[in-house]
Amino acid sequence: MxxxxxxxxxISVLYIIKLLLYPFFKPVSGRQKKRARRFMKERRSEAxxxxxxGWKRSFARKYVKxxxxxxxxxxxxxxxxxxxxxxxxxxxxxxxxxxTGGAILVTVVMFSANPLLxxxxxxxxxxxxxxxxxxxxxxxxxxxxxxxxxxPAFYSMVYYQYSKSVNIYxxxxxxxxxxxxxxxxxxxxxxxxxxxxxxETYALKQLKRRVPLRYVIKFCxxxxxxxxxxxxxxxxxxxxxxxxxxxxxxxxDELERRMKTNSRIQLLLIVILFFYIALYFLFTIMDSLRLFx
Numbered sequence: 269m270x271x272x273x274x275x276x277x278x279i280s281v282l283y284i285i286k287l288l289l290y291p292f293f294k295p296v297s298g299r300q301k302k303r304a305r306r307f308m309k310e311r312r313s314e315a316x317x318x319x320x321x322g323w324k325r326s327f328a329r330k331y332v333k334x335x336x337x338x339x340x341x342x343x344x345x346x347x348x349x350x351x352x353x354x355x356x357x358x359x360x361x362x363x364x365x366x367x368t369g370g371a372i373l374v375t376v377v378m379f380s381a382n383p384l385l386x387x388x389x390x391x392x393x394x395x396x397x398x399x400x401x402x403x404x405x406x407x408x409x410x411x412x413x414x415x416x417x418x419x420p421a422f423y424s425m426v427y428y429q430y431s432k433s434v435n436i437y438x439x440x441x442x443x444x445x446x447x448x449x450x451x452x453x454x455x456x457x458x459x460x461x462x463x464x465x466x467x468e469t470y471a472l473k474q475l476k477r478r479v480p481l482r483y484v485i486k487f488c489x490x491x492x493x494x495x496x497x498x499x500x501x502x503x504x505x506x507x508x509x510x511x512x513x514x515x516x517x518x519x520x521d522e523l524e525r526r527m528k529t530n531s532r533i534q535l536l537l538i539v540i541l542f543f544y545i546a547l548y549f550l551f552t553i554m555d556s557l558r559l560f561x
Contacts, residue, residue, distance in 0.1 A: 324359065324362055325355075325359060327362065328356070328358040328359045328361070328362040329356075329358065332358045332361050332362045332365070333358045335358070335361055336357050336358050336361050340357065340361070341357045344357035344360045344361075344401075344404075345357055347360075347401075347404045347405070347408060348360075348404075349478075350408055350411075350478065351404065351407055351408065351411070352455075352459075360400050360401065360404070363400040364396075364397050364399075364400050364401070367396035367397065367399050367400060368393055368396040368397045369396075370396060371389075371392035371393040371395065371396035372393055374389055374392060375389045375390050375392065375393060410452075411452045412479070412481060414450050414451075414452040414453065415452050415453050415456060415479060415481065415484070416481055416483070416514075416518075417450075417515075417518055418449055418450050418452075418453040419453070419481075419483055419484065419487075419511070420483075420511035420512065420514060420515040421445075421448070421515075422445050422449065422453065422457075423483075423487060423507070423508060423511050424508065424511075425441055425444065425445050426438075426441050426487075426491075427504050427505070427508045429441050430494070430501075430504065431501060431504070438464065438468050438471075438491070439461055439464045439468075442457050442460060442461055442464075443461070445457065446458070456475065456478065456479060459474075459475075459478070460474070460475050463475075468491070468495055469492055469495055472488040472491050472492050472495075473488070473492075475488055476488040476489075483507070483510070483511060483514065486507055487507065490503050490504055490507060
């Protein structure tokens with residue numbers, strides 16, 4: 269028994285040593301080193317981006333604020349609100365100045381090397397001024413397109429639920445559809461769920477203001493009419509037929525776009541094949557000429 273007790277005590281001591289002291293002397297594997305280096309690099313990059321963003325914001329609030337006109341401020345404000353970005357119109361104007369300044373610097377360098385290249389690269393000055401706004405517009409178009417493609421499926425669920433009973437709560441339908449929605453649609457539906465806490469009518473008006481698409485506006489109008497107690501199943505059915513046609517057209521357009529892309533790829537492959545064949549015959553002819561020399 270004494271021997272067993274000593275053996276148990278020794279095992280316990282060894283286990284405590286392994287548990288407390290071994291991790292300090294355990295060699296680190298190469299994979300862990302790479303992971304740690306990548307993590308530190310990402311942290312440094314994130315810290316640099318945060319410092320750069322903070323400097324840009326403070327500079328824009330202090331010096332660029334008065335360089336944005338009322339029309340531009342209203343336009344940029346709507347874009348920022350649509351994309352839910354943590355920025356202000358003066359931040360967009362500062363980006364325009366930075367991109368334009370970079371384009372001017374490139375143009376000066378090119379002009380010093382070659383006047384013709386400098387004159388051609390002057391187009392980058394205009395593109396640099398337009399780039400920040402055009403990127404926001406492209407993001408809005410992409411978001412509207414994704415929402416428009418996903419909206420018919422969402423409306424089908426709403427239509428079938430409300431055709432069964434008038435006592436359906438819109439938030440329940442949204443929660444049922446959220447797992448099947450694409451990221452842009454899920455983001456808008458999530459905002460709509462938050463707004464439903466202040467009332468369904470308020471949520472529908474906010475959705476109509478945020479997503480000014482024709483089908484979304486008609487959906488909001490129909491739902492607001494239904495909330496006022498009117499039976500508008502016929503209007504809901506008519507909108508469903510329109511959305512079904514829209515979905516079919518969208519699928520046909522996507523199929524046509526992919527067919528055109530495949531045709532271009534095939535044409536490019538044929539051109540590359542002919543190029544390699546021409547090179548082969550060229551080198552064959554050159555080798556034949558060397559034999560006769």
